[in-house]
Amino acid sequence: MKLVIINYGAGNIQSIMFAIERLGYNAVLSNDxxxxxxxxxxxxxxxxxxxxxxxxxxxxxLDALIPTLTQPVLGICLGMQLMCNKTEEGNTKGLGIFDVDVLKFSNKVKVPQMGWNTIYNLKSDLLKDISENEYMYLVHSFYAPNCAESIATTNYELEYASALQKNNFYGTQFHPEKSGDVGEKILGNFLAL
Known part of the structure; x- marks a missing residue:
């Protein structure tokens, strides 16, 4: 299997590479x-x-290429947010894959949300054999509201989409590569799609 991690200068690449290797696969880093x-x-x-x-x-x-991809694509953290219509962070237009706008948490809560939080309302083969209310690692100040494309929910001030899916596109707000055995199982599920 040929696995490519998109290299565009905004990735936490090393921890993803290590997690992929622990699963017995190799990934290529590329912007080609x-x-x-x-x-x-x-x-x-x-x-x-x-x-x-x-x-x-x-x-x-790559902004023109990514929405045209037909194989399974997994956006992680900011990668997922950039796959949405737009984000309040820098008033930025996104790739428009997921039909939702990314919003900033209010100043009523500590931002970024940093650390472990649960995921629930799990749907999709990406989350196959993952238990409700497992803990995942998150670091973010912006969130995608729950929407038709939500496949997991997390609560921090309010309920939001901690994972999204539309056709062959998947996104996780949490970092599976930093979420221990459960995160590795989610990466394994993605590689098995």
Whole structure:
């Protein structure tokens, strides 16, 4: 299986690579459109700030490529948020894959939400054999509201979508690569899709 992690300068790549290797697979880091299109699975990571990350996607043409991919694609954290219509972070237009706008948590709660929180209302083969209320690791100040494409929910000030799916596109607000055995099981589920 050819697994590509999109390299656009806004990823937490090393921990994802290590998690993939622990599962017995190798991943290629690439920003080459032909290589990304030829992959069996694609991971779209993201750490950092939305508007600068989107500028990097625009500069490389990956903003046009990603929504056209037909193989399973997994967006992680900022990667998932950039797959939405837009985000309040830097008032940034997203890739429009998930039909939801990303909002900022209010100042009533500590941001970023950093640490472990539960996921529930689980749907999708991405979360196959994962128990309700498992703990996942999150670091974020912005969230996607619950919507038709939600496949997992988390509560922090309010209920929001901690995972999304539309067709071959999947996204997790949490970091499966930093969420222990349960996170690795989710990555394994993605690789088995």
């Amino acid at each position: 459109p032909a290589e990304i299109k030829a992959a069996d699975k694609v991971i779209f990571p993201g750490v950092g700030e939305a508007s600068s990350a989107m500028k990097m996607l625009l500069a490389s043409g």
